[in-house]
Amino acid sequence: MSPTKQQKLFDSTCFIVLGGQPADFALTHLAAAGIGNLIVFGDSGSHARVKASIDSGQDANLCYVTGTAGSDLFDGSLNNVDMVIESSLDWQFKLHLSDLCMRLRLPLIHSGSSGMRFQIFSMMPGKSACLRCALPIAGIDDYPLVPVARDTFEPVAACAGALMALDAIKLLANVGVTQGSELRKVDGLSGEIEIIRGLDPRRDCPDCGSSYSR
């Protein structure tokens, strides 16, 4: 990467919502790629888990924020943040993050995973549908009301985390093609990779539609 692009990464701030394992892997890649500021949101157990995996010799400025639910996050929590990355196990929190990021016009890199499967979606306000609109089109519309307890097979979570980090780095450094209107689903058991395209803002949606017409 050119020095100018690398500087962009160093000047960037990512807000990472822990929970499922993909965000742990994404965090490690982002620190290694030279993202300057990483705000790590989760409970003390998830903080301890990722602290053990981050190379202390890296330059990233890591800040740990304790919280577990959407009610712990407000507009002000995301001041000076360039992007949010999440693999929360709380679906209501995921939807809250979608609303918050749409309102603040912040890119949100979403992942959901369980066992041998995952999906990721890079929500770009103004360019893509919100999570509330995109997930049902991808066949995901049964959102649990309480946080789920799900483990993801480690190689599958590592794959999801690496793809999320790649999307984040491309967006922050402005390189390559952004996957803003695509949701990618990977099934590790069948080996199928499905890309659902055309997840554009919906004019009739108060969240993504209003940013579309702005």
Ligand SMILES: [Zn+2]
């Ligand atoms: Zn929408």
